[in-house]
Amino acid sequence: MSAPTAVLDVGGGPGLPQRRELRTPVPGPRSLELQRRRAAVVSAGLSSTMPVYAAAAGGGVLVDVDGNSFIDLGSGIAVTTAGNSAPRVVEDTAAQLTRFTHTCAMITPYEGYVRVAEELAAIVPGDHAVKTALFNTGSEAVENAVKIARYATGRTAVAVVDHAYHGRTNLTMAMTAKAVPYKDGFGPFAPEVYRAPTSYPFRDGTDLDGAPINGPAAAARAIAHLERAVGASRLAALVIEPIQGEGGFIVPAPGFLPALAAWCREHGIVLVADEVQSGIARTGAWFACDHDGVVPDLVTTAKGLGGGLPIAAVSGRADLMDAVHPGGLGGTYGGNPVACAAALATLRTIREENLLDRAVEIETLALGRLRELQRTDPRIGDVRGRGAMIGIEFVRPGSHEPDADLAKRVATAAHEAGVIVLTCGTFGNVVRLLPPLVIPNDLLSEGLDVLADALSGGAR
Numbered sequence: 001m002s003a004p005t006a007v008l009d010v011g012g013g014p015g016l017p018q019r020r021e022l023r024t025p026v027p028g029p030r031s032l033e034l035q036r037r038r039a040a041v042v043s044a045g046l047s048s049t050m051p052v053y054a055a056a057a058g059g060g061v062l063v064d065v066d067g068n069s070f071i072d073l074g075s076g077i078a079v080t081t082a083g084n085s086a087p088r089v090v091e092d093t094a095a096q097l098t099r100f101t102h103t104c105a106m107i108t109p110y111e112g113y114v115r116v117a118e119e120l121a122a123i124v125p126g127d128h129a130v131k132t133a134l135f136n137t138g139s140e141a142v143e144n145a146v147k148i149a150r151y152a153t154g155r156t157a158v159a160v161v162d163h164a165y166h167g168r169t170n171l172t173m174a175m176t177a178k179a180v181p182y183k184d185g186f187g188p189f190a191p192e193v194y195r196a197p198t199s200y201p202f203r204d205g206t207d208l209d210g211a212p213i214n215g216p217a218a219a220a221r222a223i224a225h226l227e228r229a230v231g232a233s234r235l236a237a238l239v240i241e242p243i244q245g246e247g248g249f250i251v252p253a254p255g256f257l258p259a260l261a262a263w264c265r266e267h268g269i270v271l272v273a274d275e276v277q278s279g280i281a282r283t284g285a286w287f288a289c290d291h292d293g294v295v296p297d298l299v300t301t302a303k304g305l306g307g308g309l310p311i312a313a314v315s316g317r318a319d320l321m322d323a324v325h326p327g328g329l330g331g332t333y334g335g336n337p338v339a340c341a342a343a344l345a346t347l348r349t350i351r352e353e354n355l356l357d358r359a360v361e362i363e364t365l366a367l368g369r370l371r372e373l374q375r376t377d378p379r380i381g382d383v384r385g386r387g388a389m390i391g392i393e394f395v396r397p398g399s400h401e402p403d404a405d406l407a408k409r410v411a412t413a414a415h416e417a418g419v420i421v422l423t424c425g426t427f428g429n430v431v432r433l434l435p436p437l438v439i440p441n442d443l444l445s446e447g448l449d450v451l452a453d454a455l456s457g458g459a460r
């Protein structure tokens with residue numbers, strides 16, 4: 001057994017020097033040693049975007065085991081929204097750890113769970129009574145939202161849309177659109193899932209009569225498809241991301257979500273907004289649904305909710321949440337007390353540091369800079385997003401043909417220059433920005449400069 005690699009003894013949180021600084025090649029020697037050890041004992045099925053190993057993180061940076069300081073534009077996939085090792089999260093979880101670490105909420109409940117449910121009831125869209133059940137991962141929340149919808153309606157069919165991502169469990173894989181890497185080889189998948197076209201403004205073009213496929217037209221197209229493929233009366237739920245994440249940071253055309261919501265209401269179909277990636281202040285509102293004035297019946301949240309601790313939730317109409325028989329929902333760790341303390345501290349940090357407004361400031365800065373780049377670079381097909389959830393779609397110049405290789409080269413060049421960015425998209429041709437909302441403006445601007453350099457130089 002190898003001795004633990006001596007890592008940098010630096011504390012995380014906002015006190016970390018907020019700078020981009022490379023002291024070694026990327027990856028450095030300690031990361032290379034850890035890569036060697038990992039290859040011997042960790043499944044090859046687990047990939048990793050960055051070739052380095054984390055030692056500390058906070059504010060807008062992540063420091064690796066070789067002392068390299070990276071600008072973090074990924075937030076661990078939209079999780080450390082309120083900052084890594086956020087002070088209140090650290091303080092409140094440490095205090096909880098000394099009281100009790102686990103009792104199982106189904107065995108001996110505790111106030112923290114109730115307080116998280118009270119907090120979510122206060123921010124979830126709508127003026128109806130809201131109840132919550134807590135879980136551990138986004139996939140688990142989506143699975144349980146479907147369970148609740150099926151139980152409450154007595155129906156079994158589930159509608160999803162193209163480019164969707166909902167998780168890696170059997171049902172959520174069936175609901176996810178992209179085969180590689182998420183589904184290939186893992187079937188058979190759960191039945192009774194029906195996929196409709198979504199609103200993808202950059203790629204929707206016009207209908208057969210030459211009219212642009214706007215929001216209402218895209219909704220009519222999706223509804224017509226579902227009416228043919230399954231029928232509204234058989235649908236328990238429509239599960240949709242208000243802004244699609246892994247599918248490519250796709251913001252639907254105005255009017256698309258409201259038209260779908262009206263159709264669901266008309267036919268008693270439970271509208272589930274999967275806000276695992278777009279929720280909890282990420283887009284400049286508590287939920288992405290808020291931007292469209294849509295009130296879903298159920299909302300799934302995870303990622304940003306826990307400030308890094310694993311916690312997920314299904315929140316929604318009390319009549320639906322109470323439809324399930326006692327004991328019908330559960331799980332050993334759901335709403336772990338330490339994770340609940342983290343969630344409460346995260347929500348408090350978002351409020352006290354005005355991070356909803358901060359997300360809007362980040363949107364203005366990032367979209368402005370990227371659209372400036374787009375004006376002179378035909379390889380940037382689309383720049384889109386809300387708040388601190390921004391996507392850059394790369395194409396072959398003069399076409400809509402996806403350029404996944406360019407997206408990968410830009411991301412790799414950014415990594416080598418000390419900036420963490422992620423790619424996504426059905427076609428793999430989207431670079432996405434998910435900075436912590438606490439990132440200083442100068443660091444965000446520097447990260448955008450690095451992307452611009454990667455585009456103009458390193459990523460030919």
Ligand SMILES: Cc1ncc(COP(=O)(O)O)c(CNCCCC(=O)O)c1O
Binds near residue numbers: 077241278303
């Ligand atoms: C909308 C939406 N719903 C559900 C999920 C699933 O959440 P879990 O916490 O990863 O299970 C996600 C997770 N997205 C990141 C997946 C990363 C990967 O596994 O490669 C999401 O974005």
